[in-house]
Amino acid sequence: MLGPNGAGKSTTLRMIATLMQPDQGTIEVCGLDTQKEGEKVRGKLGYLSTDMNVYERFTPRELLRLFGEFQGVDATIAERRGLYLLEKLQLMDFSDVKMDGLSSGQKQKVSIARALLHDPKVVIFDEPTTGLDVLTAKTVLDLLRVMKSEGRTVIVSTHVMPLVDEICDRVGIIFDGELYGDAPPREILARYSVRTLDEVFFQLAAGGVR
Amino acid sequence: MKGVGLIFKKEWMEFSKDRRTMFFTFVIPLILFPAIFTMMTKMAQGDSNRRRGQASRIVLNDPGEVVKPFLLGDAKAFQLVEAPSGDLKQALRDKKFDLAVDVEAGAPGKLQRQEPFAVKATVDESESGSELALKRLKEAMKKQDQIWVQARLEAIKAPKDLPKPSNLVTEKASDLALELSKMLGMFVPYILLIGLYTNAMQHGVYMTAGEKERHTMLSLLSTAIPRSHVIWGKLLATFSIGVMGTVMNVVGMSLGFTILGHQVAGSEASLAGAAAAPSLSFSSLASPTTLGLTLLLLIPLGLFFSSIILVLGTQAKNSREAMTAITPGIFVVVMLGVFSTAPGLEKMAALPYVPVLNVALTIRKLFSHEFVAWQYILAFVMTSGLAAAMAWLSTSILNRESAIFRQ
Numbered sequence: 001m002l003g004p005n006g007a008g009k010s011t012t013l014r015m016i017a018t019l020m021q022p023d024q025g026t027i028e029v030c031g032l033d034t035q036k037e038g039e040k041v042r043g044k045l046g047y048l049s050t051d052m053n054v055y056e057r058f059t060p061r062e063l064l065r066l067f068g069e070f071q072g073v074d075a076t077i078a079e080r081r082g083l084y085l086l087e088k089l090q091l092m093d094f095s096d097v098k099m100d101g102l103s104s105g106q107k108q109k110v111s112i113a114r115a116l117l118h119d120p121k122v123v124i125f126d127e128p129t130t131g132l133d134v135l136t137a138k139t140v141l142d143l144l145r146v147m148k149s150e151g152r153t154v155i156v157s158t159h160v161m162p163l164v165d166e167i168c169d170r171v172g173i174i175f176d177g178e179l180y181g182d183a184p185p186r187e188i189l190a191r192y193s194v195r196t197l198d199e200v201f202f203q204l205a206a207g208g209v210r
Numbered sequence: 211m212k213g214v215g216l217i218f219k220k221e222w223m224e225f226s227k228d229r230r231t232m233f234f235t236f237v238i239p240l241i242l243f244p245a246i247f248t249m250m251t252k253m254a255q256g257d258s259n260r261r262r263g264q265a266s267r268i269v270l271n272d273p274g275e276v277v278k279p280f281l282l283g284d285a286k287a288f289q290l291v292e293a294p295s296g297d298l299k300q301a302l303r304d305k306k307f308d309l310a311v312d313v314e315a316g317a318p319g320k321l322q323r324q325e326p327f328a329v330k331a332t333v334d335e336s337e338s339g340s341e342l343a344l345k346r347l348k349e350a351m352k353k354q355d356q357i358w359v360q361a362r363l364e365a366i367k368a369p370k371d372l373p374k375p376s377n378l379v380t381e382k383a384s385d386l387a388l389e390l391s392k393m394l395g396m397f398v399p400y401i402l403l404i405g406l407y408t409n410a411m412q413h414g415v416y417m418t419a420g421e422k423e424r425h426t427m428l429s430l431l432s433t434a435i436p437r438s439h440v441i442w443g444k445l446l447a448t449f450s451i452g453v454m455g456t457v458m459n460v461v462g463m464s465l466g467f468t469i470l471g472h473q474v475a476g477s478e479a480s481l482a483g484a485a486a487a488p489s490l491s492f493s494s495l496a497s498p499t500t501l502g503l504t505l506l507l508l509i510p511l512g513l514f515f516s517s518i519i520l521v522l523g524t525q526a527k528n529s530r531e532a533m534t535a536i537t538p539g540i541f542v543v544v545m546l547g548v549f550s551t552a553p554g555l556e557k558m559a560a561l562p563y564v565p566v567l568n569v570a571l572t573i574r575k576l577f578s579h580e581f582v583a584w585q586y587i588l589a590f591v592m593t594s595g596l597a598a599a600m601a602w603l604s605t606s607i608l609n610r611e612s613a614i615f616r617q
Binding site for chain 1: 220
């Protein structure tokens with residue numbers, strides 16, 4: 001999901017995550033109506049945005065255990081999956097450290113683990129690499145690739161165009177509240193007769209062909 | 211309702227990790243109130259003993275020297291000082307002496323003729339030293355009057371009890387425990403109202419507006435737990451922490467009163483010359499039934515206050531905005547609390563129908579051993595209804611996008 005600031009990317013993602021209600025139309029996640037079956041939808045969905053933070057008084061392990069319970073995951077499974085995610089995100093050494101002692105990148109990783117703990121079929125990441133250093137961003141991107149390879153639906157909003165080129169199967173561009181594209185990246189590039197997605201952006205901003 | 215329990219558990223886990231806040235909420239009241247009461251009693255007793263040990267300084271104008279001999283005869287009670295120049299009342303207010311006594315010039319003649327003579331005392335009632343001097347003068351005059359009357363009776367060979375046809379004997383229906391219990395009953399509603407509101411305020415704001423401010427609320431709302439369960443879990447956590455904190459305040463205060471009672475009883479016993487002070491325990495101030503019924507009333511009152519806090523906290527975008535909205539409520543609650551300590555409150559016919567104040571009234575009556583069942587039930591039901599309405603309102607606010615995503 002691409003688009004300039006204020007285009008409506010986060011609002012769209014929040015509507016999919018049942019945090020907001022659409023004014024009109026319907027949204028379905030795994031065949032479930034987000035407005036009628038919000039709780040079931042949230043059970044199948046992992047959501048992470050830049051305006052989410054972790055509970056700083058807890059350790060990563062405690063937080064994951066708690067959110068496992070919130071998502072209805074069996075305690076043993078939640079523990080095992082939590083440890084797997086912490087290892088994958090290189091956080092094992094900090095699993096029992098209070099989160100107010102972790103760096104912002106480490107907290108972001110814990111948030112990612114929190115969003116993935118219940119093994120969701122659909123993952124929504126709203127600007128997952130914003131504010132992260134290069135190494136942490138790479139870890140997050142690697143995880144996105146893993147999730148994609150596992151067959152999950154991953155919806156990402158981002159301003160990082162190389163990331164889109166590299167891992168996205170489909171791209172949706174939101175501009176002034178309208179959706180343009182919703183097609184594989186190469187198709188979009190061909191439609192606008194440009195070589196990079198940045199150029200598509202510039203064309204749209206200049207009021208060119210939409 | 212599993213979600214409610216999980217949110218409740220999460221809030222308590224978070225609270226328990228803040229040891230300092232826990233200490234100030236639960237432990238400090240148990241230390242603070244007994245310490246304050248002990249200190250206040252010691253200071254008051256120390257001041258009273260110091261004054262009792264000192265002679266009152268009086269300016270005496272007694273040209274016929276009728277009063278002077280017996281006043282000077284009690285050197286421990288009175289000390290004559292020179293009349294200061296200028297305004298006598300101003301000098302009294304300036305504490306240059308404690309009491310001015312004027313005896314009329316014709317006093318010796320009137321005494322001889324068995325006519326009453328006038329003694330005028332000028333006192334500063336705003337000063338305890340001046341009041342004590344007046345009290346001592348009255349006692350000395352009364353004693354001397356008796357001596358003069360007895361002399362007159364002897365002169366006419368009349369019986370000693372002639373001027374005293376009756377002898378009034380008073381017997382106390384209430385004991386010290388009931389008096390202190392009534393006093394405690396005046397303060398308990400005040401402490402409960404303020405304690406429940408302020409405790410709920412701190413923790414309720416932390417759990418609502420604070421979560422938004424710390425950007426953790428969204429992660430909670432993105433789980434499978436329904437929003438109504440989120441709010442109910444938070445409501446129960448705010449309520450339970452608030453009630454426990456308030457109960458600790460009341461227990462601390464009761465301990466303080468018990469200490470006060472022991473000291474008062476001890477000083478009364480020593481004044482009466484008794485060998486030991488009467489025993490005064492915590493249970494003699496408030497019976498288990500009184501405590502149980504009071505605690506039961508705290509449930510709807512605590513839920514009501516917690517719901518108000520959650521409504522305002524959920525609506526606010528951050529803690530500062532929430533506190534700004536909630537603070538005027540403190541003044542309302544303090545005013546209600548002060549009103550609830552007013553003497554004669556229990557005689558107001560409309561009070562059982564006034565929300566919140568009817569809880570204060572009921573608790574006061576419980577501590578005064580004047581339980582009225584219908585008033586108790588009315589207060590309980592009315593406050594429960596208000597709590598339910600507020601809880602519903604806070605849930606509907608949390609369902610509003612404008613409340614969740616306000617920037």
